[in-house]
Amino acid sequence: MLALELAATGLAFGSLAALSGLGLLLTYRTTGVFNLAHGAIAMVVAYLFWWTAGEHGWPVALAAPLVLLGAGPLLGLLAYLLVFRDLQRRSAPPAQSLVATLGVFVLLVGVVAVTWGLQARHAPTLLPTHRITVGRAGIRSDALVDLTVALLALAALWLVTTRTRFGVEVRAVVDDRALAELSRVDADRVAGVGWAVGAAFAGLTGVLIAPQLSLTPYGLTLVVLETFAVPVIARLRSLPVAVGAALALGVAQSELTQVHLGTGTLGSVVQSLRSNLLAVALLVALLVLPRLREVGGDAGRATAFATRPARRRSRARRAAATLAALALLASPLAYPADVLRDAQQVPALALVLVSLVVLTGYGGQISLGHGAYAGLGALFFATFSADIPEIPALVCGMVAAGLVGLLTGYPAIRRQGLFLALTTFAVGVVVSRFVLQEPAFTSGVHVERPGVFGLSLAGDRTFYGFELVCLALGLLVVRNLRSGRLGRALLAMRDSEPGALSVGLDLRRLKVFVFTVSAALAGLGGGLLAQATLSFDASAFDPVQSSLFWFTAVVVFGADSAAGAVAAAGLVVTVGILTSSSDAALVPIGLLALLIGRFPGGVVDVLRRLGGLLRVPALHRPVVVGAPRRLSPAGRALLERARS
Amino acid sequence: MTVLAGRGITRRYGGLAAVDDVDIEVASGEVVALIGPNGAGKTTLFSCLTGTERPDAGQVLLDGVELTGLSADQVARRGVGRTFQRLALFSSLPVRDNLRIGAESRRGRYLARGLLGLGDADGAKQEQRVAEVADLLGLTDVLDQVAGALPTGTQRLVELGRALCRDPQVLLLDEPASGLDTGETRHLQAVLRDLAAQGMAVLLVEHDLDLVMRTADRVYAMAAGRVLASGTADEVGRDPRVHAVYLSRTAP
Numbered sequence: 001m002l003a004l005e006l007a008a009t010g011l012a013f014g015s016l017a018a019l020s021g022l023g024l025l026l027t028y029r030t031t032g033v034f035n036l037a038h039g040a041i042a043m044v045v046a047y048l049f050w051w052t053a054g055e056h057g058w059p060v061a062l063a064a065p066l067v068l069l070g071a072g073p074l075l076g077l078l079a080y081l082l083v084f085r086d087l088q089r090r091s092a093p094p095a096q097s098l099v100a101t102l103g104v105f106v107l108l109v110g111v112v113a114v115t116w117g118l119q120a121r122h123a124p125t126l127l128p129t130h131r132i133t134v135g136r137a138g139i140r141s142d143a144l145v146d147l148t149v150a151l152l153a154l155a156a157l158w159l160v161t162t163r164t165r166f167g168v169e170v171r172a173v174v175d176d177r178a179l180a181e182l183s184r185v186d187a188d189r190v191a192g193v194g195w196a197v198g199a200a201f202a203g204l205t206g207v208l209i210a211p212q213l214s215l216t217p218y219g220l221t222l223v224v225l226e227t228f229a230v231p232v233i234a235r236l237r238s239l240p241v242a243v244g245a246a247l248a249l250g251v252a253q254s255e256l257t258q259v260h261l262g263t264g265t266l267g268s269v270v271q272s273l274r275s276n277l278l279a280v281a282l283l284v285a286l287l288v289l290p291r292l293r294e295v296g297g298d299a300g301r302a303t304a305f306a307t308r309p310a311r312r313r314s315r316a317r318r319a320a321a322t323l324a325a326l327a328l329l330a331s332p333l334a335y336p337a338d339v340l341r342d343a344q345q346v347p348a349l350a351l352v353l354v355s356l357v358v359l360t361g362y363g364g365q366i367s368l369g370h371g372a373y374a375g376l377g378a379l380f381f382a383t384f385s386a387d388i389p390e391i392p393a394l395v396c397g398m399v400a401a402g403l404v405g406l407l408t409g410y411p412a413i414r415r416q417g418l419f420l421a422l423t424t425f426a427v428g429v430v431v432s433r434f435v436l437q438e439p440a441f442t443s444g445v446h447v448e449r450p451g452v453f454g455l456s457l458a459g460d461r462t463f464y465g466f467e468l469v470c471l472a473l474g475l476l477v478v479r480n481l482r483s484g485r486l487g488r489a490l491l492a493m494r495d496s497e498p499g500a501l502s503v504g505l506d507l508r509r510l511k512v513f514v515f516t517v518s519a520a521l522a523g524l525g526g527g528l529l530a531q532a533t534l535s536f537d538a539s540a541f542d543p544v545q546s547s548l549f550w551f552t553a554v555v556v557f558g559a560d561s562a563a564g565a566v567a568a569a570g571l572v573v574t575v576g577i578l579t580s581s582s583d584a585a586l587v588p589i590g591l592l593a594l595l596i597g598r599f600p601g602g603v604v605d606v607l608r609r610l611g612g613l614l615r616v617p618a619l620h621r622p623v624v625v626g627a628p629r630r631l632s633p634a635g636r637a638l639l640e641r642a643r644s
Numbered sequence: 645m646t647v648l649a650g651r652g653i654t655r656r657y658g659g660l661a662a663v664d665d666v667d668i669e670v671a672s673g674e675v676v677a678l679i680g681p682n683g684a685g686k687t688t689l690f691s692c693l694t695g696t697e698r699p700d701a702g703q704v705l706l707d708g709v710e711l712t713g714l715s716a717d718q719v720a721r722r723g724v725g726r727t728f729q730r731l732a733l734f735s736s737l738p739v740r741d742n743l744r745i746g747a748e749s750r751r752g753r754y755l756a757r758g759l760l761g762l763g764d765a766d767g768a769k770q771e772q773r774v775a776e777v778a779d780l781l782g783l784t785d786v787l788d789q790v791a792g793a794l795p796t797g798t799q800r801l802v803e804l805g806r807a808l809c810r811d812p813q814v815l816l817l818d819e820p821a822s823g824l825d826t827g828e829t830r831h832l833q834a835v836l837r838d839l840a841a842q843g844m845a846v847l848l849v850e851h852d853l854d855l856v857m858r859t860a861d862r863v864y865a866m867a868a869g870r871v872l873a874s875g876t877a878d879e880v881g882r883d884p885r886v887h888a889v890y891l892s893r894t895a896p
Contacts, residue, residue: 477759486758488745492734498696499732503746503806504720513755 005139006254012143014250015150016209017278018243021230022153023201027076028236029161030170030194032294033084033097034418036548037104039224041199042206043217044108045072046123047116049207050215054124064126068203076199079104080192087597088177088191094294094417095366096597102552103593105221109544110586113217118583120214126207146208153201154243161239170194217583218544225544226429228422229282235292253277268440276433283426287411292419325563328570329468333461340460342577344532347467350569351474351525353554354562355518358481360551361560363514364494365412366421368547369428370522372408375436375541377401377523378530382445390450390531398524404431405519409512416497428543436538447530467528471566474521478562481517490514549586556592558602567604646671647845648724648814653692653702655685662688663699664869668847670814675836675846677856677877680866681889686849687729689866690818693847694726695719706813725812727803729819729849735792739783739802742791743774746809770809777805781835796823801832808839815839817848821855833859857881865889 020038027035035041048071053063083100130141161167172180173190181187202224210220229249234242256274273280286292332343352374359365381390381397388396411423435441449458450466457466481487492500493510500507530536540546553572557564568589575585592603599606648670655663663685670676678686691697693704695716704711704719711719720726734742747770748754757765764770778784781801786794791802800820807815821829829852836846836859850856856863856877863880865872873883880886 476761480759480761484758484761485748485754485764488737488741488748489754489758491737491741492745495734495736496732498716498728499734499803499806500745501696501716502694502720502726502728502732503810504717505745506717509755517759 003255003258006257007251008139008143010251010254011247012140012146012250013212013253014247015143015146016205017227017230017250018150018246019146019153019201019208020205020224020227021234021242021246022150022157022239023198023205024228024231025234025236025239025242026157026201027194027198028231029174030198031080031084031088031191032094032174033088033101034231034236034422035104035198035202036098036101036225037079037108038198038202039221039544040105040108041072041075041202042209042224043215043221044075044112044206045203046206046210046215046220047112047121047217049126050121050123050210051116054122060124060126064207068200068207072200072203073196074199075108075203076195076197077192079199080195083594083597084195085188085191088187090597091177092597096600098366098418098421099552099555099593099596102548103556103590103596105590106549106552106586106593107590109217109221110583110590113583114579114581114587116217118216118218120216120219123207123210123215125211142208142211149204149208150243150246154239157239166190166193218542222429222542222544225425226276226278226282228425229278229285232282232285232289232292232422235289236294249277249281268438269434272434272438276430279426279429279433282422283430286415286419286423286426292415294418321563325566329471329566333464337460339577340464342573344460344464344467345529346569346573347464347471348525348528348532349573350471350566351528352522353525353550353565353569354474354478355521355525356551356554357560357562357565358478358521359514359518360554361558362481362487362490362494363511363518364490365511365514366417366551367424367515367518368421368551369408369424369426369431369543370518370550371541371543371546372428372431372436373401373405373519373522374526374529374546375538376404376431377526378536378541379436379441379445380523381527382447382530382536383441385448386446390448391452394450394524394527397527398520401523401526402516402520405522406512406516408519409515412511412515413508425543425547428547432538432541432543436541442536442538445536447534447536449531449534463531467532470524470528474524475562475566477517477521481514482562549589552593553589555596556589556602558604561602561604564602564604647707648693648816648847649703649705650689650693651703651705653689653699653704655688655692655697655699661869663692665702666866666869666871668693668864668871670845670847672813672843672845673840674861675840675848675859677860677863678847678849678866679851679853679856679863679880679886680872683868684866685869686866687818690726690816690849694724694816720810723810723813724816725807725810725814726816727800727807727818727820729822731796731799731803733791733799733803733806735790737791738788739778739791739794739805740774740787742802743777743783743787743805743809744770746806747773747777773809773811777808780808780838781805782831797825797828800824801828804832804835812844814845814847817846817850819849819851821850821852829855 020042024035024038027033045067049063049067052058052067053060083104084097087097087100125142127142127145132139132141132144161170169180169185169190172183172185173187177187205224206220209223213220213223227246230242230246233245253274256270256277259270329347332340332346335343352370355373356367356370359367377397380400381393384393384396408427412420415423449463451457457463481490489505489510492505493507497507526541529540553568554565557568572585572589575588576582646669650666650668653663653666654661666689668689678689680686688697692699695711695714695718698713702712706722706724711722714722734745748764778787781804783801783805786798791799794802800823804817804820821832824832833855840846860877862875863877864874865880865883865886867889872889873880873886
């Protein structure tokens with residue numbers, strides 16, 4: 001009977017995953033945007049329900065419709081009207097939409113964290129929970145409610161998409177927006193409905209799932225994000241497959257509690273697997289499923305927010321800018337001790353962010369899992385430093401993180417755009433859950449600051465200096481990556497993969513290479529981050545708090561600007577110090593990310609253009625085309641021959 | 645002497661044979677054109693020849709050495725240069741870098757060297773190659789402009805230049821004249837003839853029949869995945885079957 005009870009629990013969880021997956025699929029099919037903010041919307045709606053029905057004691061009959069039918073759809077509609085409609089009308093590249101969804105995500109998480117704090121809340125249940133006895137098995141009523149809601153949602157969606165004119169319009173818009181509009185389909189309406197209903201589903205998922213977990217800004221969001229597995233298994237297409245997969249995963253997860261393999265490593269792996277089955281399923285699906293295709297054909301390339309043409313500045317200006325940056329970076333040395341201690345995170349975080357510049361800005365690859373490399377760098381460092389001195393341990397940790405990057409870079413050979421983003425996200429979640437949060441690896445690790453030749457660098461000022469040296473070395477590597485033949489090859493890969501292949505560049509090697517170097521840099525940054533805080537804190541490398549936020553911050557400041565990444569690190573830490581809240585920086589970064597369609601070059605690019613306005617504009621030089629007036633002798637001879 | 649040869653190339657998509665048992669040859673010193681209505685399979689054949697797609701049957705030979713099944717970058721390194729119908733430039737880089745990448749993309753230990761900041765091994769030689777090619781194509785004046793900001797016609801020439809910088813044995817051009825004005829087309833025609841005179845093998849897909857008739861030594865006409873007719877430009881131009889499926893529609 002236990003198996004049956006477990007199956008019922010599993011079905012309930014599976015139903016929630018199905019509901020979330022259906023919402024994601026719906027938005028994706030109607031707008032071509034994979035809504036990474038889905039989890040955040042679920043979390044916000046769950047918080048609103050807690051705030052009204054729990055905190056202020058409103059009757060559920062009032063709060064539930066208000067939140068589920070009002071707030072949820074409204075959030076989706078607002079996201080569409082304020083951000084995504086504009087992107088869609090301008091046929092913005094998918095990569096920009098992806099970053100914009102990250103902006104919504106970061107903003108919502110930031111607002112909730114700042115408003116209601118990080119402490120766990122007890123969310124009220126939508127319906128009172130009873131225990132229903134069937135034979136000798138007891139089934140909780142909310143399990144049945146979840147299942148019924150999911151199946152009803154599926155049926156409704158299925159009917160609408162296959163049997164109504166609206167469904168035909170949806171498919172027309174997905175196929176070719178311009179063509180659909182010519183046939184008098186109101187594409188804006190279709191997309192708006194897609195966003196509103198998708199967000200409503202997210203909200204429903206959040207409210208139903210929150211009572212079963214403790215409600216926290218990051219925790220609930222991540223649980224919902226793991227349901228990405230559901231639409232991916234359905235190949236972002238089939239609604240019934242999504243529901244079937246979700247229910248199967250739910251039951252499997254639940255039945256895994258029956259498996260006991262002792263308390264050894266295997267036992268603890270099974271235990272981790274049980275609580276992270278969705279994340280593992282997401283990763284496996286992305287690694288093995290053949291022919292995953294995005295709506296609208298071409299995968300989005302990162303190049304869309306990294307098209308800053310190389311422009312030469314005068315030597316004097318560059319020297320001035322470098323000096324100013326150095327002065328700013330060194331200034332914490334003069335700060336009071338407590339501020340200096342916080343500021344120690346700047347160089348470490350800067351290294352991590354710069355590693356993303358290398359990968360995304362230069363190489364054109366997306367990574368939503370960089371927290372894993374930073375976390376592994378920190379953990380490897382902490383583990384190695386038990387046996388060897390700190391500086392060699394730091395280097396070993398960096399190399400080890402690089403090796404993991406080498407392994408996890410392989411999926412990039414086959415996957416691009418959205419699916420690469422999801423794969424890296426899954427890697428980040430799996431590493432975080434199975435390694436960084438696994439007591440077998442992390443218990444008893446101890447972080448010390450290094451010394452050189454018997455000279456201790458443990459003092460706050462000396463350690464900050466050591467960090468700056470590491471950052472300088474990292475930036476030197478980054479400069480090498482940007483210049484010469486290697487730099488050209490990376491930028492070529494970013495700008496056009498077919499073009500790069502046509503000149504014989506081995507992109508497989510190049511991709512794995514850039515993942516390795518980037519992971520190593522991130523690992524170095526992670527090791528320093530652990531030393532700065534004198535502890536290994538797994539939550540600092542949590543996929544939601546680190547990876548997604550870091551990627552957004554880097555793109556917002558200018559994906560291909562190392563200086564921008566350093567500035568971003570400075571801003572994030574400074575906002576944290578000023579507001580004494582580590583989450584406050586999410587709000588400005590999220591807001592800026594919403595504008596990515598307008599400023600694909602990021603903050604750095606905007607500043608540069610403003611600087612350009614102040615200078616006297618150079619005379620516009622007409623572009624000389626194919627057969628120029630001033631031909632070279634060889635060209636003139638050719639032209640003569642052609643004319644004769 | 646035959647440089648590039650496709651024998652019995654077949655490529656199916658589901659039930660449809662986009663390219664069906666096609667034989668094609670390009671010899672050094674000749675310009676060969678591939679014509680046919682949209683959907684005839686020209687671009688798919690191109691993809692099979694350049695390793696972008698793997699043919700379901702048949703062989704691709706370069707100087708008698710089998711290329712079938714190699715990836716696009718391997719095919720390129722063996723000496724097959726190509727351009728694209730939908731431009732595939734490195735659009736954020738200056739024209740100079742576009743050409744330079746073409747010139748230097750041979751195998752080499754550039755990853756480790758680059759990471760350590762050691763300079764490029766034979767930079768001067770490649771600079772010179774870039775200058776030569778830019779001179780030949782009339783791109784010298786735009787070398788420092790960002791490729792993506794140039795007019796389409798110029799971008800096509802940059803793509804051609806990028807392929808030329810590698811000194812390929814055979815050049816495959818996918819609609820090189822689309823987007824070019826009359827003067828630019830003339831110039832392109834002269835460049836192609838000149839390349840052939842220097843012994844280059846050139847295969848082009850082209851809709852501009854004027855250009856084809858003036859430039860090509862031989863023409864293959866394709867329809868529905870098969871080669872309908874082949875021969876000199878005049879022979880193919882006079883072939884009634886070719887007229888029926890193609891010429892009559894575009895040139896009434």
